[in-house]
Amino acid sequence: MSVRVPHDRLAAYCGQVFERAGVPPAVAATVADSLVYADLRGVESHGVVRTGIYLKRAAEGMIDPNAPVTLVRDDGCTALADGGNNFGAHVGAVALDLAMERAKRHGVCALGVRHSNHFGTGAFYVQRAVEQGLALIVLSNASQTMPPAGGVRPFLGTNPVAFGFPTGRPVPFVLDMATSLVARGKIIVAAKRGESIPLGWAVDKEGNPTTDAEAALDGAVLPLGGAKGSGLSMAIDILAGVLTGAGYGPTVNNMYDNWAEPQNVGHFFIAIDIGRFLPLADFTDRLGRFIDLMKAEPKVPGTPEILHAGEVEHRLEATRRRDGIELPDRVAEDLIALGQTYDVAWIQ
Known part of the structure; x- marks a missing residue:
């Protein structure tokens, strides 16, 4: 069984629960938007199902919702930010704004982040960048849940990478994938x-x-593709963890199991001002033709259409924005219980 709820009401409900739990309104809204955005795009694993664990970590002092995001270094086209152990989605959103502003000024910005937490889906950030005519690459590490190729026990995170490019069309190119x-x-x-x-x-x-x-x-x-996924995960960890001063490999703490230390997740944003290479209209025209050529390729029998990265999620998002998000009963029950804890009425 499941419960269907409008996406905007779900975001407002979750945001209110976070606020009642002591999270500043702007931070609460960003975190809630990030979770609901994941559900809209069919990435339920990063959606409102995470509300409870986020709140529990804040209540246990493992997340500081009032901490500022500060710049440790700022050299223009490179920068290093410290998330202060705030919610990952808030840290990521602030870091993205810093990276985009510097990319517009300098042409490109590589910005590392340390002392953060689970930050949701990479698509949440690349979508914002492509709306401003920028290209974005986002990397993040995660706590150990994946063995290296040939190993048995967890050592690496399922460290995700996301790419976003504007296409000049309603659907941008958005590739958001884990390395598992x-x-x-x-x-x-x-x-x-x-x-x-x-x-x-x-x-x-x-x-x-x-x-x-x-x-x-x-x-x-x-790992995805055996040694290839293992190697890619480690490369992401080198940029997001080793280079930034964040945790890496088994030193990124698990948000479900470790209640003594913050996670110390690291992120890495690479924002690119496309106009420094080609006029944006020329770029989107060329990318559009590239996409059309791909879609015209011969199809495997039974395949109605060749799709580029992000199209499936975009279509699902449009449907769920119109029809609402379907929550499994257990997820809805958990959210209702959280609302009761913080005196927030469930969605009517």
């Missing part, structure tokens, strides 16, 4: 629903392949 075969959050959602997972997604704690979501959460998700 599947985002661990999808396994969390499956466990909440009492569902099994496909064979090949994960292994149990002994390193055996499993379809049991709970056993997978005790074990590890597998």
Whole structure:
């Protein structure tokens, strides 16, 4: 069973719950928007299902919702920010604004972030950049949930990377992917629903392949493409963690298990002013023709259309903005319980 709710009311509800929990209004709104945006695009693993764990970490002092995001270094086209252990979505949004402003001024900006937390989907940030005619690459590390290729126990995070480019069309090019075969959050959602997972997604704690979501959460998700995904995850960790002074590998603390230390997640934003290379209209025209050439390619039998990265999510977002977001009963029940805790009435 499930509950369908309008996306704007869901964002307002979650934002109000965060506020009643002591989160400043602007921070609460950004975090809620980030969670609902993930649900709109079908990335339920990063959606409102995370509301409870975010609030619990703040209540336990593992997140400081009042901390400012500060610049440790600012050399124009490069910068380093300290998130002060605030909510990751807020830290990411502030860092993005800093990176975009500097890219417009200098042509490009590479901005690292340390002392942050889980920041949601990379698409949340690249979407904002492409709306301003910028290209954006976003990297983030995460706590260890994935073995290196050939390993058994978790050592690397499912460290995501996202690319965003404006196309001059309603649908931008947005590639947002984890370096694991599947985002661990999808396994969390499956466990909440009492569902099994496909064979090949994960292994149990002994390193055996499993379809049991709970056993997978005790074990590890597998790298995308074996050694390739493992290597890419480590490269992301070098930029987002080692270079920034954030945690890396097993020193990024798990938000579900570690209640003694902040996560110290690291991010890395690369913002590019397209106009420094080509007039934006020329770029989008060339990219549009590239997309058209791809779509005209011969299709595998049974494939109605060739899609570029971001199209599936864009269409789903349009549908859910119109029809509402369908929440599994268990997720809705958890949200209702949180609302009762903080005296916020459920969506009517």
